[in-house]
Amino acid sequence: MTSRTDDRSWITLHRLALVLAVMTFGLIVWGGHVNSTRSGMAFPDWPTSNAAPMLTYHPSEWLWQSDRFWEHGHRLYASVVGLVTVVLMAFTLRATPSERRGGWTILAIDTAVFLTVATAIVGINSMPSVFTELVMAGLAILMAIFFTKAVRSQDIVRIHWLSQAAFAGVCLQACFGGYTVRNNLPDWTSTTHGMLAEVFLITILGIVYLTSASYRAGTVRNTLSAGTRKLVMATWLVTVVQFFLGALTRHTDAWGVSMVWPAWSETEFFPTADLWAYSQVVIHFVHRTMAYVVAAMIILQVVRYRRGTTIMAALLVGVQIFLGAAILWTYRGELVTTLHVMTGVLLVVLNTFTMFSASSAAAPQRRTVATSPDLGVGRAVQS
Incomplete structure (x- = not known):
């Protein structure tokens, strides 16, 4: 494999992380405006919006009503950020040698996280709240483990663990968003939701920095x-x-x-x-x-x-x-x-x-x- 190919791969990874960082910045500002306009309870349900599936909710129902526009737009925007996070995780997972990322174990963990979070989101209206709380606690612990591994690692492996932490973080953030709405915006969950967004952004900024040309060239x-x-x-x-x-x-x-x-x-x-x-x-x-x-x-x-x-x-x-x-x-x-x-x-x-x-x-x-x-x-x- 040529160094030129390697450089292109690094550039692709850097650009992907940079795009995600910019999107996350915009999402945090959008979320701030949801609070500024008091639009957080435009819909009393989640993940549905007025009992309609989020992705198929008809634009005429929310585009022209201010509170619905900001809240539903925030939900859709967050979904795109989550998708890009998964793409970033998959890219770094593929780039990391199997023996240096835990082999099939990490794939099993990612699959379990995805299925568990999907179950918690789909069943949030019918399941006891303690189930969602246990899922969120588990995701927080998983994030801490991944951050610890990132600190102890080097090169692409560090980036891999940061992307894993970002994946766990975006899943946790989604659960917190729904949990906050379902509980009528309690202060502690709303504040935690905002801070989790900052932690997620800082994580992505870490990937942006580690994949930058100046860092890799050792010009610092x-x-x-x-x-x-x-x-x-x-x-x-x-x-x-x-x-x-x-x-x-x-x-x-x-x-x-x-x-x-x-x-x-x-x-x-x-x-x-x-x-x-x-x-x-x-x-x-x-x-x-x-x-x-x-x-x-x-x-x-x-x-x-x-x-x-x-x-x-x-x-x-x-x-x-x-x-x-x-x-x-x-x-x-x-x-x-x-x-x-x-x-x-x-x-x-x-x-x-x-x-x-x-x-x-x-x-x-x-x-x-x-x-x-x-x-x-x-x-x-x-x-």
Whole structure:
């Protein structure tokens, strides 16, 4: 097999992962708009929509009604993302030598996951809720196992386990979506649903990065100090935590407990002592305060590690704080609220790529592309 063929295979895998990442970004923003427009319960049933099969639900029933359009469109969009995830998993499964991916065992696991999830989805309306909950718990455990294997692996095998984690994650996300609707949008499931989307996106971004030409060529230079790497990792972590706090603020309606910015009220800069007894006040205040922490760390990050992603993050974080304040000024205007979600996702994406880059810079080995007749694609090896 020629190196040119290997390069084309890597490029195909990279492009497939990139397309999935872009689609996932759009899906998260779309899901945010479902929440912004209060469209989450446009249909009280799932996986059907008004008792009609999702894929055959007549367009005239949902295209021209705002809440149905956003919710049903979200469901259809998610189905396409799930399909592309399966294609990505199949591609990496085929590219990984059998002995390095667990042989037929992993195929049996994937088949069992698919059949179990399909059974849970089809029978969600008639089965006890505990069955769906057990399926979701099993998928979460499976994701954790696959992530652990990915961390301990190298080259195409690491990508293989990340794609397996993505497959388990998209199945878990589908179950959570249906479970959330079936239980009338409880705060904890809605928030978890949003965070799972972020975990899934970060997983796909990992595949995008590992299949990129710069990573495979080993062009990342080992020039970062340990302190800078720790700063980058901490910045990424607080950004993800802030996204979680934002999701919690949205889904608990904690955004409206203070309608003034930057002070808490017209007369007080901080919440008064009697307000701290309310969870919504605590959530809102922590989310608002964490925004300044994230901003400070992103600015410090761009000073210590100047690159395209850190500069863009530094520019966007100011926009994000403005949009957060604008939500209060517009009384949770739909467009402003969705833009706030979109910018939050962009910050996670930028800081994730920065974290990947800084982590790679910590490794002194150089990666080269080797040809293996067993792989079907080139594989990165340490030299």
